[in-house]
Amino acid sequence: MQGNFTTTKKTSDSKCFFSHATVPYDLNEGGSVYGARILEWADNLSGLVSIKHRRGSVTTASFDQFNFVNPIELGDFIFGEAFISGTGDASMEIFLKFVGEKSVTGERYLAAFGFITYAAKKLKPGEKVPKIEGVTEEETSIIQGYEERKKIIKEKIERNKKLTQIIKL
Ligand SMILES: CC(=O)SCCNC(=O)CCNC(=O)[C@H](O)C(C)(C)COP(=O)(O)OP(=O)(O)OC[C@H]1O[C@@H](n2cnc3c(N)ncnc32)[C@H](O)[C@@H]1OP(=O)(O)O
Numbered sequence: 001m002q003g004n005f006t007t008t009k010k011t012s013d014s015k016c017f018f019s020h021a022t023v024p025y026d027l028n029e030g031g032s033v034y035g036a037r038i039l040e041w042a043d044n045l046s047g048l049v050s051i052k053h054r055r056g057s058v059t060t061a062s063f064d065q066f067n068f069v070n071p072i073e074l075g076d077f078i079f080g081e082a083f084i085s086g087t088g089d090a091s092m093e094i095f096l097k098f099v100g101e102k103s104v105t106g107e108r109y110l111a112a113f114g115f116i117t118y119a120a121k122k123l124k125p126g127e128k129v130p131k132i133e134g135v136t137e138e139e140t141s142i143i144q145g146y147e148e149r150k151k152i153i154k155e156k157i158e159r160n161k162k163l164t165q166i167i168k169l
Helices: 035-054 137-144 146-166
Strands: 008-010 016-021 058-068 077-087 091-101 108-120 131-133
Touching (some): 016 035, 035 108, 091 146, 137 146
Antiparallel strands (some): 058 108
């Protein structure tokens, strides 16, 4: 039986936050936070957001873009924030930012930001993931760019089909 499951949810329904004081375990040999640590936090945070948005199982489909803007030093605080920035039929795009903060002075800087796509698993026939509506000006503005980003993602998926045929196993 087919049904119309489409609803709209607000970014505030699924937005998630991360906070952490950097410790030696987080560092690379150069003394700043290891990029892969930030990617792990990012994937974890996006997983929470996408599960809360669809209230069902999900999987990471792609790190569409991730930008390391400023290094995070030992002792700095790091604050992450992630929200749904666009939805397709089965996919959810999550925007993330990580802001560093000097623990003593409170000076803040943009450490990293990016977009990750998650895909909903086990959708019922006719079911789509809920659409998204921004609450803050920042969220609404980022959501407005979704259609343009989705176009680039579709082109990438088509290019990847050719690439996967030539990648040797
Ligand atoms: C949280 C974790 O640790 S998960 C572990 C890491 N992730 C994995 O192991 C996932 C492995 N990959 C897979 O299972 C599959 O490739 C999937 C589920 C991601 C995609 O499978 P597909 O058969 O391509 O599914 P399908 O074509 O229906 O795509 C589902 C949605 O994902 C989107 N999608 C698929 N591949 C990509 C990609 N590379 N980049 C961005 N979006 C993608 C599609 O556009 C589609 O979105 P839409 O319906 O909103 O247009």
